[in-house]
Amino acid sequence: MSDPTVKKNLFSVGHTGCAGCGQVMAARAVINSAGPNTIIANSTGCLEVLSTKYPETAWEVPFIHSLFENSAAVASGVEAALIYLGKKDTTNIIAQGGDGGTADIGLQALSGMLERGHDILYVCYDNEAYMNTGVQRSGLTPFKTNTSTSPIGKASLGNVRPKKPLPEIVNAHGIPYVATASIAFIQDLQRKVKKAISIKGPKYIQVHVPCPLGWRHESNQSVAVGKLAIETGLYPLIEYENGVLTARKIQPKPVEEYLKVQGRFKHLLNNPEEIKKIQEIADNNIRKYNLKAETAPQA
Amino acid sequence: MKEFLEGSQAIAKMVKLCRPGVISAYPITPQTHIVEELAQFVSNGELDSQFINVESEHSAASVVLGASATGVRVFSATSSQGLFYMQEVIFNIAGLRLPVVLACANRAISAPINIWNDQQDSVPLRDAGWIQLYAEDVQETADLHLIAYRLAEDKNIMLPVMVCMDGFTLTHGIETVDIPSQELVDKYLPPYKAPYKLDTENPITIGPLVDADYYMETRYAIEQTMKDVLKAIPKATAEFAKVFGREYNGLIEGYRISDADKVIVAMGSVCGTIKDTVDELRKKGKKVGLLKITSYRPFPIQEIYEALKGVPRLAVLDRALSLGSYAPLASEVRAVFFGKKKKPSVISSFVAGLGGRDITKDSIKNIFSMLTNKERAGEFIDLKPELLQEKYE
């Protein structure tokens, strides 16, 4: 049976992502928005492992996987080669990695790529832990999250550090476009990818991608959970264009609504002191990014 | 054209003639001059190449990996700690069958930190699946880069090549070097045509996850290719001799070994010193010789066997260690003769020249005189025992 939708997806069916996986939702939206004239350099992680198990690959565009921390550097090399060949103007380059592969082990290569000003879009799929290796804590794991290397126990309530402010760090490099996005607003993500691709220079988009397995929610709740992250102010949806900030306004919901729908925060629910600390994080975001809507929320 | 050049300059000029499209490296002594010369060529418009200044060696190797995967000829250079930092990318490049050429200015490794010459950086990387070639003098260092590209880009080989040159000795030493013309280099080295690459016209996935059902064959394939490289190197050097008039065997070189009683086996610039010492001792009637190994990987087992099977005593000179076991080159040379009927009666192992300690003609004479019927294992030459007296309590 000839299947037009399945054929036109540049990230094909048949990958081995978990049912309800937020990351593959985002990855498909990203590459479909970028189009077939795109080369992808991808770090080791969930996305690479679930989409390129030999002899099968879900990618319909040229795709290279090298190591865990170097997709930004590999992409830099691809760009240099395309410039040498005179093909750069007709080809987009996307470097991709998870939160661990970007904020932690990949930060050096990312910083170098940004500093050198390569015409590359870096997409960070933020599921807030090293999911592929079994839900270990990363630099983007939120405060008091239960992960396998910041587990809750008699002496601990989980990860003691807040998320590394990676979009801010990236923006401090002075690049033309930085954005956060979420699978809860797929069309917004598509718009941001298209906008980024149209700009020359280094671009960064960090996509919040709920993980049913690691966050412990039902597979059909990925979008709902992602939406609550934004509506509580815990994951601000922002854009920096040449350093100028715009943010998606919200009518803030209390953080407890977000925490209670995920098993990874279950241990906090009867702990008003900890919830207060997390509410402070959300309130700081709302203040800092001016997230509070004056009127009803946007459609 | 003959020029009086510092080794790094000679390398840079030869690499420039090879027309790399992307160059990326990170500074480390004593490789720096090579890359600085290339940067100058690019900034003068003499070399059409994308020169990428990266933030680490790991990224330098990753940049050339990405560029090579996009079908472009590339070059990088490093030493010591830099080579170790990029080690996982080194293995990655070989595994992906990318024809990267890398200059390694051999330098000692930390700790303790030491910037001077030995081979403790490249020798531990011998398992990586790269072709490893060791140069004796500046001319050979330059020539091996051209031969390296020719080997690497052979579509039946498609393996990266590490050209190893003793740091400072061959990078900063000044010699008369014949730098060929662009026409001759183009004759020897055609433009690179990648058998597969990142190309939107023909999308493929490079570097998939390969599980237990599929992985082993990729490693077997590299091992088989290494056997083919043993045949490809003499072909490449024979062709080189035709075009440029300079003869290299490329695998090994026997110097006055045919009637020798004692032969030293060695790699790198020390071979020049050994040749001079051999000549001196021969004048005094001593039947000595040198077997120089150029290709450490692939290791020319058969060629070494044939060259040395009739020599009564061998001394293997290592400028590297495999701490806790036999010295690396010594263990491989000994393995060549294991189980054979005709073989040397003594194979002694010597370690010298670590951390830039000079190997002089006296050191070589010392080795020859220590090459008796009593087999020696890992004997350190020119060691200063008084330095081991210090206590730290």
Add this chain to the structure above:
Amino acid sequence: MFGPLIAKAGSSKANKTGSWRTDSRPKFLRKNCIGCKICSGVCPEGCIIDEEKNNYSCDYAYCKGCGLCAVSCPKSDIVMVKEKEA
């Protein structure tokens, strides 16, 4: 000759992940569909065919039964039905 090193674009189509479904599958009622394409956007597999409004369908050879389409449809035009009944 180099062994298993390169994968051909889109070859994952050979992997029929529909076999993962154990419980339920989406049913497109086609009564109130407004063609908004939210379902095909959120489907992690990309197996919803959204060419004609009110005539959407799912390629069950790949559907893993996650239920996101049913939850996301603003017109509740998709329901999850048990596999046994389908």
